[in-house]
Amino acid sequence: MEDCIFCKIVSGEIPSNKIHESDHVYAFMDISPISKGHCLFIPKVHAEKMHEVADETLSEILIMIKQVINAGVFENYNVLQNNGIIAHQEVKHAHWHLIPKEHSDEGLKLEWKPNKEIEQTRIADKIRANLLFEFE
């Protein structure tokens, strides 16, 4: 897609510190890392959000993340995938962050606030009713 920074990285128009590429996936180091080894995995075909990425590509992404974790010998890490502006997605080309965490004071920090007031029953019913699932 024109004017997409990650599409330009895939095409080579913008340089990147590439780790690996497969038929559908491109992996490279994050330019503003929050920990040592912070890297990104993207589909080669432009898609803004995760649910718009082809199934085969999604599988390939997770497998490549696993291989990079093994290659980097990362024992502690977060895999982060943001979708939409209010969910902290800045680059509008779907991407997966692999954020190793060697020390507790680096890498991803989460504010996790469980809320007992949240009502889950109706949304669970809606999901079950609408679910199109290939796997049984």
Ligand code: AMP
């Ligand atoms: P997000 O907030 O999930 O959209 O994260 C976007 C990520 O892309 C950030 O961690 C940026 O540092 C990273 N990023 C943006 N431009 C580049 C680039 N040209 N090369 C590598 N990483 C980039």
Ligand code: ZN
């Ligand atoms: Zn793109």
